[in-house]
Amino acid sequence: MSQVQEFEKALANSETSVAAFDEHGTSLVKRIQHFLHSTPAAVPLIVLVLSIAVFGVTIGGRFFSSYTLTLILQQIAIVGILGAAQTLVILTAGIDLSIGVIMVISAVIMGNCAVTYGLPTLLAVVIGLAAGAACGLLNGLLVAYMKLPPFIVTLGTWNIVMATNFIYSANETIRDADVDVQAPLLHLFGLNFRIGTAVLTFGVIAMVVLVLILWYVLNHTAWGRHVYAVGDDPEAAKLSGIQTKKVLISVYTLAGLIAAFAAWVSIGRNGSISPSAAVTDYNLQAITATVIGGISLFGGRGSILGTLFGAMIVGVVSMGLNMLGADPQWKVLLTGVLIIGAVAIDQWIRKVSV
Amino acid sequence: MTQEPILTARGLVKRYGRVTALNSCDFDLYPGEILAVIGDNGAGKSTLIKAISGAVVPDEGIIELDGKQVLFKSPIEAREAGIETVYQNLALSPALSIADNMFLGREIRKPGFLGDWLRMLDRPAMEKRARDKLTELGLMTIQNISQAVETLSGGQRQGVAVARAAAFGSKMVIMDEPTAALGVKESRRVLELILDVKKRGLPIVLISHNMPHVFEVADRIHIHRLGRRLCVIDPKQYTMSDAVAFMTGAKLPPEAALAA
Numbered sequence: 001m002s003q004v005q006e007f008e009k010a011l012a013n014s015e016t017s018v019a020a021f022d023e024h025g026t027s028l029v030k031r032i033q034h035f036l037h038s039t040p041a042a043v044p045l046i047v048l049v050l051s052i053a054v055f056g057v058t059i060g061g062r063f064f065s066s067y068t069l070t071l072i073l074q075q076i077a078i079v080g081i082l083g084a085a086q087t088l089v090i091l092t093a094g095i096d097l098s099i100g101v102i103m104v105i106s107a108v109i110m111g112n113c114a115v116t117y118g119l120p121t122l123l124a125v126v127i128g129l130a131a132g133a134a135c136g137l138l139n140g141l142l143v144a145y146m147k148l149p150p151f152i153v154t155l156g157t158w159n160i161v162m163a164t165n166f167i168y169s170a171n172e173t174i175r176d177a178d179v180d181v182q183a184p185l186l187h188l189f190g191l192n193f194r195i196g197t198a199v200l201t202f203g204v205i206a207m208v209v210l211v212l213i214l215w216y217v218l219n220h221t222a223w224g225r226h227v228y229a230v231g232d233d234p235e236a237a238k239l240s241g242i243q244t245k246k247v248l249i250s251v252y253t254l255a256g257l258i259a260a261f262a263a264w265v266s267i268g269r270n271g272s273i274s275p276s277a278a279v280t281d282y283n284l285q286a287i288t289a290t291v292i293g294g295i296s297l298f299g300g301r302g303s304i305l306g307t308l309f310g311a312m313i314v315g316v317v318s319m320g321l322n323m324l325g326a327d328p329q330w331k332v333l334l335t336g337v338l339i340i341g342a343v344a345i346d347q348w349i350r351k352v353s354v
Numbered sequence: 355m356t357q358e359p360i361l362t363a364r365g366l367v368k369r370y371g372r373v374t375a376l377n378s379c380d381f382d383l384y385p386g387e388i389l390a391v392i393g394d395n396g397a398g399k400s401t402l403i404k405a406i407s408g409a410v411v412p413d414e415g416i417i418e419l420d421g422k423q424v425l426f427k428s429p430i431e432a433r434e435a436g437i438e439t440v441y442q443n444l445a446l447s448p449a450l451s452i453a454d455n456m457f458l459g460r461e462i463r464k465p466g467f468l469g470d471w472l473r474m475l476d477r478p479a480m481e482k483r484a485r486d487k488l489t490e491l492g493l494m495t496i497q498n499i500s501q502a503v504e505t506l507s508g509g510q511r512q513g514v515a516v517a518r519a520a521a522f523g524s525k526m527v528i529m530d531e532p533t534a535a536l537g538v539k540e541s542r543r544v545l546e547l548i549l550d551v552k553k554r555g556l557p558i559v560l561i562s563h564n565m566p567h568v569f570e571v572a573d574r575i576h577i578h579r580l581g582r583r584l585c586v587i588d589p590k591q592y593t594m595s596d597a598v599a600f601m602t603g604a605k606l607p608p609e610a611a612l613a614a
Contacts, residue, residue: 217473220475221472221475222461222473223473225450225458225475229447233447233448236444236446236447237458238429239409239443239445240429241429241460242459243428243430300448300449
């Protein structure tokens with residue numbers, strides 16, 4: 001045993017009981033804060049339920065029907081899948097602005113391979129997925145090895161991929177009918193089935209399954225924990241033995257791959273394949289879903305289930321306002337409010353240390 | 355010393371641009387000892403430790419572990435060789451749980467299909483081992499092993515980091531300022547823990563500015579000055595003021611110590 005120094009002798013008489021404090025600190029607000037801290041997907045879920053309830057009451061049965069609610073799911077499938085990819089990147093404290101155009105170029109490549117070049121559809125899909133993953137890999141290499149800020153890297157690749165898309169495709173749309181005749185497999189995720197009045201597409205199923213798989217991977221595998229650790233404190237992650245570069249590269253590559261998968265789903269939903277979809281702000285919609293879903297832009301916090309709820313919130317709000325006959329700009333305005341509110345709540349939750 | 359050193363370093367050099375952090379530095383660690391490393395701020399202690407723990411790759415020089423030359427390119431390689439480090443910033447991920455942190459980078463997977471194919475983590479096993487380790491070290495009263503590290507106090511976090519190193523170190527443990535952020539009682543616990551780890555035969559490198567702590571637990575004291583080992587002294591033969599005088603250059607070290 002170590003010899004005790006003079007000033008430490010007083011310790012012998014010190015209290016040994018575990019410190020106990022009056023419970024005045026645990027007000028209801030504090031307990032809510034603590035609950036939200038440990039359950040990051042709760043906020044978007046509550047907002048989602050509330051918004052469904054509000055529109056359900058104001059619009060009535062027309063909104064609160066399984067047909068309308070499943071229609072919302074169909075509308076958000078693409079953004080939901082892109083949001084899942086975006087979530088992975090944002091969890092590492094990064095951001096991926098190129099995700100939308102990666103989706104579009106992957107769709108164009110799939111379509112061209114299958115329809116124009118006449119390759120087997122399955123091969124065309126694989127090539128498209130590989131192209132998306134390659135774009136993601138490029139982002140990952142630049143972020144991990146060149147140590148460039150993700151915002152700058154993906155701002156660059158956003159422009160590069162968008163321009164490549166237009167140059168490669170000569171901005172020619174592949175028609176719905178041509179896809180149907182030559183490569184019906186590309187329309188797989190547009191197929192739907194009915195349960196009563198509910199209409200579900202395979203795209204919706206794919207989105208939900210994908211999010212559940214990613215939820216499992218993020219929470220119950222070592223790789224998933226590493227994604228959180230890298231976003232939380234990259235230096236600490238590195239010192240505790242995580243190969244941070246490999247984690248970053250795999251995250252960006254996987255994001256690219258998922259974006260390419262979203263491309264397949266988007267072909268099913270849109271029918272035709274249009275290179276000019278590249279000007280749509282899919283990347284911002286995916287970021288919006290992620291942020292409203294409570295994924296912290298500072299990395300390491302949030303649950304991917306939240307992203308799914310975030311995408312649904314946007315879908316519900318936009319459908320609800322539509323049915324109320326409101327000016328579409330109200331939807332944009334409300335989305336802005338939701339984004340700021342979500343980040344404000346994130347900052348508030350972070351202050352907890354119970 | 356009759357024993358062979360477990361780890362030796364010869365002629366380590368590390369430069370950061372124009373700054374020379376290590377200037378042909380030597381280092382020896384013998385089995386079962388506690389070696390304290392002291393030195394002024396900027397003397398290069400941290401760089402020396404990082405070179406040994408793999409966080410920094412030295413520009414020149416050789417490191418031998420158990421007589422075999424090693425070159426660690428990352429902390430992971432050093433860890434695989436059995437060298438554990440408790441960093442001053444603790445290297446914990448605040449949002450992850452205590453158990454997740456202790457097993458970060460070396461998670462246990464479930465046996466069979468779940469682990470091999472679905473890569474599922476064996477949370478119960480990891481939590482049990484983490485709890486056992488923390489209880490064994492008697493470091494703290496943690497109610498919930500799955501609570502996030504950010505909800506712990508500074509002393510408790512230190513405890514988690516030390517427990518992690520003690521649990522996995524097989525050759526040596528390096529501790530960078532383990533008592534710097536702690537109160538009197540917690541410091542005492544960590545010192546007892548250090549001696550406890552030593553008793554199990556693991557040598558420890560202790561970097562500290564706290565002279566009473568250093569003189570209390572160290573078997574030998576490595577005094578670092580201007581990027582190299584100035585001398586190694588026996589804490590029983592010298593006083594704290596001698597040590598401070600050596601490391602600040604106020605007094606020249608004795609010839610015998612220089613040779614050690």
